Amino acid sequence: MRVLVVGDKGDDDPGFVGERLAQVGATLVPVDRDDLPDRDSGGPADLLYLLGSARSAHDPAQAGVVAAESELVRARLDGGVPVLGICYGAQLLALALGGQVMTAPRAEVGWFEVDTDDPVLCPPGPWLQFHSDAFTPPPGVRVLGRSSGCCQGFAYEGERARALAWQFHPETTPRELGLWLDSAADFVLEHEGDPVRIAAQAAARATEARAAAHDLTDAALRWLGLQCVETLRRRAPPGRPA
Numbered sequence: 001m002r003v004l005v006v007g008d009k010g011d012d013d014p015g016f017v018g019e020r021l022a023q024v025g026a027t028l029v030p031v032d033r034d035d036l037p038d039r040d041s042g043g044p045a046d047l048l049y050l051l052g053s054a055r056s057a058h059d060p061a062q063a064g065v066v067a068a069e070s071e072l073v074r075a076r077l078d079g080g081v082p083v084l085g086i087c088y089g090a091q092l093l094a095l096a097l098g099g100q101v102m103t104a105p106r107a108e109v110g111w112f113e114v115d116t117d118d119p120v121l122c123p124p125g126p127w128l129q130f131h132s133d134a135f136t137p138p139p140g141v142r143v144l145g146r147s148s149g150c151c152q153g154f155a156y157e158g159e160r161a162r163a164l165a166w167q168f169h170p171e172t173t174p175r176e177l178g179l180w181l182d183s184a185a186d187f188v189l190e191h192e193g194d195p196v197r198i199a200a201q202a203a204a205r206a207t208e209a210r211a212a213a214h215d216l217t218d219a220a221l222r223w224l225g226l227q228c229v230e231t232l233r234r235r236a237p238p239g240r241p242a
Helices: 015-023 060-078 090-098 174-183 185-190 195-224 227-231
Strands: 001-005 025-033 047-050 083-086 102-110 126-137 142-146 151-157 160-166
Touching: 001 015, 015 025, 015 047, 015 195, 047 060, 047 090, 060 083, 060 090, 083 090, 090 102, 090 126, 090 151, 090 160, 102 185, 102 195, 126 151, 126 174, 160 195, 174 185, 174 195, 185 195
Parallel strands: 001 025, 001 047, 047 083, 083 160
Antiparallel strands: 102 126, 142 151, 151 160
């Protein structure tokens, strides 16, 4: 299985989700979202995985980048390639399919439970949240969950491929979160988050969060029609969280 991982240069860690993809035999191919020259960027793929970003999909300054990634999403779905989007990736996926992205009624920074309509594809958590934007679900999708601030996930069934979006962050390791907390300390404090407490919670939840991310990745692969996960009879040894 070949997975194109679309992210920002220097902030493209696929995290626990990427770890699980590798465990089931995937080859992860990083793709810089600032360098998407055409519909076939990254070459052949079995899955398109859209990571989060510090940028905003409704920022006029990002219009060109957003348009290129949206075109990539639509082209891959039309070509039969399923798509998985997380946080900014979920917002971009929503936008590409006809939804809207806007500033959220309130930012969510830290660990939150979600109200789920599908406990398999969108378990209640708690999940890490790190965003101040939100999206409206595209026409015809199935909403998977919500919070008081926004939609937390949706499932899309296209004619040739499916897509899943999660606003929360199942993939983020404690190490990656630490980098975010350092680089976006003002953002965290502005939205009433406590960087020290959030980091401590991530460390305490590391084993649990890793297992939850792996389980959610398995469920996503099955729903997206990528049955490679069935070849792994037992979960790989837990090891040490990143």
